[in-house]
Amino acid sequence: MNRLCAAAFLLAALLVVGCRQQPNAAPTQLTAVIVSEYPHDQTAFTQGLVWDKNAMYESTGLFGQSSLRRVDLASGNVLQRRNYGSQFFAEGLAVFGDSLYQLTWSNRVIFQYDKDSFDLRRTFPWPHEGWGITHDGSSLIISDGSATLYFLAPDDMSERRRVTVRDRGREITRLNELEYVKGSVYANVWHEERIAVINPADGTVTAWIDLSAVCARMRSGNPDAVLNGIMYDADTDRLIITGKLWPALFAVKTVPIGQNQP
Numbered sequence: 001m002n003r004l005c006a007a008a009f010l011l012a013a014l015l016v017v018g019c020r021q022q023p024n025a026a027p028t029q030l031t032a033v034i035v036s037e038y039p040h041d042q043t044a045f046t047q048g049l050v051w052d053k054n055a056m057y058e059s060t061g062l063f064g065q066s067s068l069r070r071v072d073l074a075s076g077n078v079l080q081r082r083n084y085g086s087q088f089f090a091e092g093l094a095v096f097g098d099s100l101y102q103l104t105w106s107n108r109v110i111f112q113y114d115k116d117s118f119d120l121r122r123t124f125p126w127p128h129e130g131w132g133i134t135h136d137g138s139s140l141i142i143s144d145g146s147a148t149l150y151f152l153a154p155d156d157m158s159e160r161r162r163v164t165v166r167d168r169g170r171e172i173t174r175l176n177e178l179e180y181v182k183g184s185v186y187a188n189v190w191h192e193e194r195i196a197v198i199n200p201a202d203g204t205v206t207a208w209i210d211l212s213a214v215c216a217r218m219r220s221g222n223p224d225a226v227l228n229g230i231m232y233d234a235d236t237d238r239l240i241i242t243g244k245l246w247p248a249l250f251a252v253k254t255v256p257i258g259q260n261q262p
């Protein structure tokens, strides 16, 4: 009996160790292959990008140039726009239900708008910087430039939980624009030419998507014109990315590195 107990204990211990080792697994290395290209307003300092029901919504930043936009993807035409004064620096953007949630960088507020009219519904205080926002169908998920992802109740912005994003134990800071894609959180990392694919349960980076080839096409000499902007069209399984001040958006498919050659 004691041997049985010992064996059971050993098995349980091995299982626990096995589970704990999982976050140390090397992330899958992916690259992006361009499927299609769309025009993008080259003056848009893209901070938030989201797709909802055949429309693209975009948040642009900088004091005096911040805006909320509905955009026709095919033509790049801005169909609807709400501008901010010089007081606000807009950041990430999410659609949840019939509302748009738009972050501000350092104003410590989150705006909630009617998705169709762009009328302001509510303003929530937010105690951190605002960088990126998405949702998992239940919670809003926010980044603040650190390695933390905050999970919030959409009705009152109360914090439900938070995770620290890590790649094999190393914290991944400067998490920027976000998108929830098939159970994972995709995150731009400020001034990096790759997207982190994150397990929202524990913050583990499960994959990296290398976008350096796409970024090379968009380099303009402006150091602020960095990769930032991810949206996902679940109806057509399209992943679309862009950058600040880029003249184009790209629909891409992700493939393991080494399998992108003809």
Ligand SMILES: [Ca+2]
Pocket (backbone or CB within 6 Å): 048, 049, 050, 093, 133, 134, 177, 178, 179, 229, 230, 231
């Ligand atoms: Ca997004």
